[in-house]
Amino acid sequence: MSASSYTPVSAALLCCAAPLLSFVLLGLTPALRRKGAIAGHVSIAFAALSTFFAASLLAGRLSAAQAPADIGQVGWLYAGAKLVVSMGVQVDGISASMLVVVTVVALCVQVFSLGYLHDEPPAALGRYYTWHSLFLFSMLGLVVAPNALQLFLCWELVGLASYLLIGFYFKKPSAGQAAVKAFWVTKFADIGLGAGLLVLYAIAGTFDWSPEAVHLLGVGGATWVAGLFFLAVMGKSAQFPLHIWLPDAMEGPTPVSALLHAATMVAAGVYLIVRTFPIFEAAPGVLAFMAYLGAWTALFASIIACSQNDIKKVLAYSTAAQLGYMVSALGAGEVWPGYFHLVTHAAFKALLFLGAGALIHAVHSNNLEDMGGLWPKLKISGTAFIIGAMALAGIPGFAGFFSKDAILDVLLERNLIVPWLALLAGAGLTAFYMTRVVLLALFGKPGHHTEHAHESPASMLAPLVLLAIAALSLGFAGTALAGAAGHAYAFHLSTSGLIASALALGGIAVGWLAYGKGAFVPGQIAPFAFVQGIVAASAVDRSFAWSYRVAFQGVSASVAWFDRYIIDGFMNFSAWLTQVMGQRLRAAQTGRVIDYLYAVVAGLLLLAAAGFWR
Amino acid sequence: MPTQAYLLLSAALFCLGIFGALTRRNAIGVLVAIELMANAVNINLVAFSRVWGSLTGQVFTLFSLALTVSEVVIGLAIVILLYRAHQSVLTDSASEMKG
Numbered sequence: 001m002s003a004s005s006y007t008p009v010s011a012a013l014l015c016c017a018a019p020l021l022s023f024v025l026l027g028l029t030p031a032l033r034r035k036g037a038i039a040g041h042v043s044i045a046f047a048a049l050s051t052f053f054a055a056s057l058l059a060g061r062l063s064a065a066q067a068p069a070d071i072g073q074v075g076w077l078y079a080g081a082k083l084v085v086s087m088g089v090q091v092d093g094i095s096a097s098m099l100v101v102v103t104v105v106a107l108c109v110q111v112f113s114l115g116y117l118h119d120e121p122p123a124a125l126g127r128y129y130t131w132h133s134l135f136l137f138s139m140l141g142l143v144v145a146p147n148a149l150q151l152f153l154c155w156e157l158v159g160l161a162s163y164l165l166i167g168f169y170f171k172k173p174s175a176g177q178a179a180v181k182a183f184w185v186t187k188f189a190d191i192g193l194g195a196g197l198l199v200l201y202a203i204a205g206t207f208d209w210s211p212e213a214v215h216l217l218g219v220g221g222a223t224w225v226a227g228l229f230f231l232a233v234m235g236k237s238a239q240f241p242l243h244i245w246l247p248d249a250m251e252g253p254t255p256v257s258a259l260l261h262a263a264t265m266v267a268a269g270v271y272l273i274v275r276t277f278p279i280f281e282a283a284p285g286v287l288a289f290m291a292y293l294g295a296w297t298a299l300f301a302s303i304i305a306c307s308q309n310d311i312k313k314v315l316a317y318s319t320a321a322q323l324g325y326m327v328s329a330l331g332a333g334e335v336w337p338g339y340f341h342l343v344t345h346a347a348f349k350a351l352l353f354l355g356a357g358a359l360i361h362a363v364h365s366n367n368l369e370d371m372g373g374l375w376p377k378l379k380i381s382g383t384a385f386i387i388g389a390m391a392l393a394g395i396p397g398f399a400g401f402f403s404k405d406a407i408l409d410v411l412l413e414r415n416l417i418v419p420w421l422a423l424l425a426g427a428g429l430t431a432f433y434m435t436r437v438v439l440l441a442l443f444g445k446p447g448h449h450t451e452h453a454h455e456s457p458a459s460m461l462a463p464l465v466l467l468a469i470a471a472l473s474l475g476f477a478g479t480a481l482a483g484a485a486g487h488a489y490a491f492h493l494s495t496s497g498l499i500a501s502a503l504a505l506g507g508i509a510v511g512w513l514a515y516g517k518g519a520f521v522p523g524q525i526a527p528f529a530f531v532q533g534i535v536a537a538s539a540v541d542r543s544f545a546w547s548y549r550v551a552f553q554g555v556s557a558s559v560a561w562f563d564r565y566i567i568d569g570f571m572n573f574s575a576w577l578t579q580v581m582g583q584r585l586r587a588a589q590t591g592r593v594i595d596y597l598y599a600v601v602a603g604l605l606l607l608a609a610a611g612f613w614r
Numbered sequence: 615m616p617t618q619a620y621l622l623l624s625a626a627l628f629c630l631g632i633f634g635a636l637t638r639r640n641a642i643g644v645l646v647a648i649e650l651m652a653n654a655v656n657i658n659l660v661a662f663s664r665v666w667g668s669l670t671g672q673v674f675t676l677f678s679l680a681l682t683v684s685e686v687v688i689g690l691a692i693v694i695l696l697y698r699a700h701q702s703v704l705t706d707s708a709s710e711m712k713g
Contacts, residue, residue, distance in 0.1 A: 589711065589712060590709065590712055591708075591709035591710060591711040591712030592705065592706060592708075592709050592712075593644075593705045593708065594636065594639075594644075594705055594706075597635055597636060597644075598636060601632060601636065
């Protein structure tokens with residue numbers, strides 16, 4: 001390829017094509033797929049290629065900030081001569097940096113999985129990597145989408161791929177149920193995206209989010225479209241009350257959780273808001289709702305995370321909480337802080353999940369009580385996990401600190417005091433529950449699985465080290481990334497940042513007092529016991545199940561009645577009528593030739609009479 | 615001779631044919647009656663050919679005669695088959711198509 005034809009557009013196309021090629025290759029050649037690790041290497045090679053193209057795109061964007069977006073698209077659907085929708089790529093600062101985030105995390109996860117899923121049968125491993133390639137392709141297609149329809153198509157593909165991966169251990173009934181639950185909850189929410197697209201097209205006559213389209217929408221139209229889109233975001237990005245699928249999705253292999261929670265599935269929701277922000281910006285009501293709902297989700301999920309004993313569930317609720325931070329910040333009307341948190345969160349949450357994967361791999365259990373005292377045996381994985389925990393807790397200097405500070409700052413600036421307070425409380429709780437996890441898993445008295453624990457192989461440590469470096473350094477890249485995306489951002493220590501840091505340190509201190517020093521037992525304190533009660537009763541899930549039963553089964557019963565008695569009744573009646581008429585009419589068929597001749601003559605006479613009397 | 619005479623003859627012949635076809639139980643009798651009806655039509659054609667001074671009617675009559683002959687051949691073949699199957703040429707004997 002000559003230098004002149006290597007444009008950002010072709011790089012983006014190659015970036016998306018690599019995982020697609022890998023998916024097609026693995027999907028269509030069972031012989032290769034069933035080789036297991038070899039299929040994994042193929043998928044990893046293509047993911048690495050994709051990462052390379054993404055990195056080259058971001059490098060180009062960083063050196064030429066403020067350049068207009070590179071868009072390459074071809075017409076796809078026409079109505080007569082009018083172009084209805086096109087397919088293509090849009091490369092700007094946001095999509096280029098997101099491409100890097102997605103490809104790097106996916107690459108790390110795929111490499112990590114080689115070690116983590118080492119004991120799986122080769123055919124299952126090949127299947128795993130096939131779906132991984134599909135997942136990566138769908139997410140990349142979503143990231144570069146120049147219009148909302150292409151985004152929608154890829155969005156659904158992302159949902160499908162995550163369904164397939166959550167249900168990877170499909171022989172376990174709980175995994176199958178979790179996959180179906182994730183699929184149905186997000187599909188329910190996706191009704192919003194589909195309906196929003198229809199409204200958008202009906203009013204603006206386009207699937208773009210260009211200023212002209214937003215102008216045509218007006219405030220009313222924008223509120224409809226943004227509100228419907230936000231329903232889909234609530235499902236995908238696990239906002240209350242549609243967060244219920246996320247903890248169950250932990251049934252998938254741990255690397256899948258890392259991918260789902262960091263860069264692909266849940267990130268898609270926030271990315272949709274970032275991408276279509278011009279529409280959201282024109283709908284102040286939706287923005288305010290987002291600010292409050294996000295803050296509530298952050299607080300609620302943080303509280304629940306404190307009481308979980310499954311290390312992956314703690315992380316799952318923390319993901320819902322961090323997504324709440326992003327949604328809340330976007331609701332404040334500012335793109336950059338939320339997007340920045342999406343990027344830093346991708347790094348440290350992937351790190352945390354892969355680190356948790358290393359711990360789980362060592363003790364063969366998700367339960368925090370089975371771990372304990374792992375630190376001396378797992379120095380590298382343990383360090384990586386602690387770095388991730390500190391980034392999540394927002395300790396100054398780590399990636400999470402910078403983005404969380406930006407979020408709190410913008411909320412305070414926009415006078416959203418209630419969400420601001422909720423997020424501050426969430427920051428303290430986050431530090432508390434991460435301290436709890438670290439102390440219970442890595443320190444303290446050894447669990448009964450601890451003695452056989454051993455450090456993970458290099459294929460699992462390398463991604464951990466890479467992501468740990470990202471979690472340490474990404475916060476300092478904020479200004480450059482913001483510049484490439486056309487936003488002004490420079491770090492300054494704000495009041496909110498100071499308060500949040502103090503709260504985080506306080507949370508760590510309380511956590512240490514409770515789980516390190518053993519000064520008190522949280523389970524015996526009233527508020528904590530209350531939360532545990534709520535979790536034990538799984539109140540949200542139950543209320544969903546109840547309303548599902550009442551609403552859905554009510555509708556089904558009436559539909560079934562209509563079908564059984566009205567539709568079937570009509571069919572049965574016409575069948576009965578035909579039979580009776582046939583019985584009567586068969587007498588006319590005497591079989592005698594002369595009788596038929598009589599009929600002919602009678603017909604002739606009738607015709608003659610008709611001619612005569614006409 | 616006036617045209618009405620031909621037409622009356624033709625109509626009488628046709629009605630005779632219908633009567634025969636409906637009343638004969640013998641299949642050959644039915645065939646003969648049908649022949650009568652066909653020839654009633656032929657008379658009509660020739661009569662109008664004379665009225666309009668055109669040969670078309672007479673040509674049609676020739677065609678019609680050829681057709682009638684073939685029809686009789688097929689009809690008689692059916693009668694023979696009927697006889698082989700039922701040892702009878704009565705139309706009543708063929709009533710397998712009774713519903």
